[in-house]
Amino acid sequence: MELYELYIDENLNDKSGVDDISTVDSPAIGDGYFAFNSQKNLKRLKLTFGNQKGDFQPVEGDKQILMGALMIPNLEIYRVNEEGKEYNVSFPPSEIAKIQRKFKMLGYNTNINEMHDPNNRIDNSVMFQDYIVDRAMGLMPPKGKEYLPDGTWIGFVYIGDKDVWQNFIKTGIYRGFSIGGRFYDRKVRGLSDEDVTSLVKILKD
Numbered sequence: 001m002e003l004y005e006l007y008i009d010e011n012l013n014d015k016s017g018v019d020d021i022s023t024v025d026s027p028a029i030g031d032g033y034f035a036f037n038s039q040k041n042l043k044r045l046k047l048t049f050g051n052q053k054g055d056f057q058p059v060e061g062d063k064q065i066l067m068g069a070l071m072i073p074n075l076e077i078y079r080v081n082e083e084g085k086e087y088n089v090s091f092p093p094s095e096i097a098k099i100q101r102k103f104k105m106l107g108y109n110t111n112i113n114e115m116h117d118p119n120n121r122i123d124n125s126v127m128f129q130d131y132i133v134d135r136a137m138g139l140m141p142p143k144g145k146e147y148l149p150d151g152t153w154i155g156f157v158y159i160g161d162k163d164v165w166q167n168f169i170k171t172g173i174y175r176g177f178s179i180g181g182r183f184y185d186r187k188v189r190g191l192s193d194e195d196v197t198s199l200v201k202i203l204k205d
Contacts, residue, residue, distance in 0.1 A: 001086060001087060001088055001190060002087040002088070002187060002189060002190035003076060003087070003088045003089070003090060003187070003188050003189035003190060004087060004088070004089045004090075004185040004186065004187050004188065005089070005090060005091070005092060005095075005185065005186050005187075005188045006045070006089050006090070006091050006095065006183040006184070006185050007091075007092075007095045007098075007183065007184050007185075007186065008095065008098055008099055008102065008181075008182075008183060008184065009184070010098050010101070010102060012102065012105060012106060015042060015182050016042055016181070016182050016183055016184060017099055017102045017103060017106070017181050017182065017183075018070075018071075018099050018102075018103050018108070018179045018180065018181035019103075019106075019108055019111060019180060019181050019182070020108070020111040020112070020113055020116070020118065020179070020180040020181075021070065021111065021112050021113075021127060021155065021157065021177060021178075021179055021180075022046075022112075022113050022114065022115060022116045022117075022177070022178045022179075022180060023056075023066070023112075023113075023114055023115075023122070023159075023164075023168070023169065023174040023176075023177065023178075024048060024114075024115055024116070024174060024175070024176055024177070024178045025115070025173055025174055025175060041184055042182045042183065042184060043182065043183060043184075043185065044180070044181075044182050045089075045180070045181060045182070045183055046116050046178055046179075046180050047071075047077055047089075047178065047179055047180075047181075048176055048177070048178040048179075049069055049070070049071055049072045049075060049077070049177075049179075056068030056069075056157075056175075056176055056177050057144070058169065058170075059156070064158060064159045064160065064162070064165050065156060065157065065158050065159070066156070066157045066159060066169070066177075067142055067154070067155070067156050067157075068154070068155065068176065068177050069145065069148055069152050069153065069154055069155075069177070070130070070153040070154070070155045070177055070179055071091060071096045071099065071152065071153040071179060072148065072149065072151075072152050072153075073090075073091055073092060073093040073096055073149060073150075073151035073152065074090050074091070074092065074093070074149070074151075075090060075091075076088040076089070076090050077089050077090065087190075089185065092151075093150065093151030096132065096151055096152075096153050097132055097151070099153070099181070100130065100132060100153050104130075109126050109127045109128070110125065110126045110127075112125040112126065112127065112157060112159075114164065114168070114174070116178065116180050122159060122160070122161045122164050123160055123161045124160025124161060125157065125158055125159050125160045125161065126157070126158055126160075127155045127156065127157045127158075128156060128157075128158055129155075129156040130153065130154060130155040130156065131153075131154055132151060132152070132153055132154075133148055133149070133150050133151065133152040133154060134150055134151075135150055136150075141154070142154060155177065157177075
């Protein structure tokens with residue numbers, strides 16, 4: 001299957017990058033994308049890096065704090081585009097570090113919403129702490145998530161809306177983080193349908 005590596009432009013005036021963090025009910029990998037019209041090479045993506053068991057967990061007690069992996073490097077994420085074409089995407093560690101920096105420089109820490117709905121922001125909520133796993137620097141994965149590789153972006157999110165906390169998170173309806181953003185892509189593996197067609201034509205000729 002084709003693999004596309006996703007990347008951003010670090011220029012703060014460029015529209016690429018992560019701009020929101022969502023709590024979602026089904027953090028299974030794979031969600032459709034749509035083109036971002038004002039810059040034709042950018043694609044708007046909603047991506048989850050967890051699994052059906054969820055990719056965040058409440059911090060001990062009832063502190064209304066969630067902790068989990070926001071992005072995992074080199075993890076191949078299954079996608080299907082508007083034409084039904086299947087492919088995978090991934091982020092190298094260097095791009096996740098750039099994405100984290102740009103997210104914070106643009107002050108998006110309070111862009112926390114439900115189900116990727118920008119009109120359904122979670123009031124009084126913020127990602128107040130985050131880091132990139134780097135064992136050589138002593139930045140270890142959280143307890144219970146030792147399997148996460150170096151380059152993983154870990155976030156701690158305070159959920160200030162008690163109704164969301166009580167009715168959606170503590171009940172297990174929302175089970176994971178998902179990030180939303182705009183990205184460029186470059187193919188790093190596989191042949192597209194157009195490539196196959198061209199190759200077949202060349203062989204026939």
